[in-house]
Amino acid sequence: MHGCVRSTLRNYQGSVRRFCDFLTNPAYGWSDQCLRHFGTHPGQVVYDRNATTHADEAEGEPERRAFTRPELEAFFDHADEEVLRARDKGRKGWLPAFRDATLFKAAYAYGLRRNETRMLDLTDFGRNPEGRESGEYGTLLVSYSKAEKESPPKRRSVLTVWHRTPGTTEEWISEVRPGMRHSPSRALWPSERGPRIGVQRLDSRFAAYRDAVGLDPALEFPSLHRSYITHLIEDGHDRLFVQQQVGHDHASTTAIYTCVSSDFRTRSLRRVLDATIEAALRPGRTS
CATH class of the missing domain: 1.10.443.10 (Intergrase catalytic core)
Structure with a gap:
């Protein structure tokens, strides 16, 4: 679809995939109805091989970002x-x-x-x-x-x-x-x-x-919206909680709006390294 970003295409494809799953589910009987009225039965048209996937870690437009x-x-x-x-x-x-x-x-x-x-x-x-x-x-x-x-x-x-x-x-x-x-x-x-x-x-x-x-x-x-998501993630809130707070249907959408800072990544790495060193030097530790 011309002019759509990849996240929008994924949302559209997800909707089509879920509709086809519903249409082809034997529990609902739509396959029999289609066969009776149209002479054929429905099938799934969206597969992993033809669906849009994540191309990058962050797919949002690069000029759009959160406040520091x-x-x-x-x-x-x-x-x-x-x-x-x-x-x-x-x-x-x-x-x-x-x-x-x-x-x-x-x-x-x-x-x-x-x-x-x-x-x-x-x-x-x-x-x-x-x-x-x-x-x-x-x-x-x-x-x-x-x-x-x-x-x-x-x-x-x-x-x-x-x-x-x-x-x-x-x-x-x-x-x-x-x-x-x-x-x-x-x-x-x-x-x-x-x-x-x-x-x-x-x-x-x-x-x-x-x-x-x-x-x-x-x-x-909209940078205020991005900042809210980013700062909640940086503060350690559960990603599902953040997703529900902002009303995103999919975690991938929340990820697009997340713009964690390089300072946050540095602090996160520092915490991991400090914890590793502390554990290694802890008295009574066995190899």
Whole structure:
């Protein structure tokens, strides 16, 4: 299929393969139906020999990457400084600046895509019985997850991972958001002119902050999604947990969005070497 990246082709081929498996399974009787109506029976058309496989360790477009942790910290610090700068000058612009800073942090904290972020509502937060320290913000219901072509949006629940997230969210909802003109709407992120912030606003404000800090122009809003995945993996979270958090159907998709740093690889190697040396020198060790 012209214009499709390899991961997309694999997803399409996987869907065709699963459909053919269903169609040819004797338990469902479709082979007999096809033979009766069409004079022939269905067969599998996608095999290992003709299916698209992983060509590289990382198949994502090379210019698309995650933030490094220092880059992410610089980006969020600048967003916070914009709030303080506007408020110190007595400008009403500090309200949308606060919104944007909190929005970017939430997108990273829950691994959200652009539309998933802007379509959040106030009622999408809930408790997590296993994470009571997060209070009312233990889970986030994402109602507009990325769906397959010509399919309705999927829904998923994302668990709160980082301890700072509930406090940041609570401050926005309880103290700052009520001052927005369109605060009566149910949207979590109302805009100055309407009940919900638009995609263009997200992109323009993100680019303005990125450029002001002097970060790589290759970093875009989706980089927050990549950063979430990458940093969870680097922090040692189970890969299946990460896959479920971001709503990927296949582990191979999560792998494409994972951009572990060279520093992480160095630290991982150092831990292995140190553990090996410690074990070798441990008293009482027998060869």
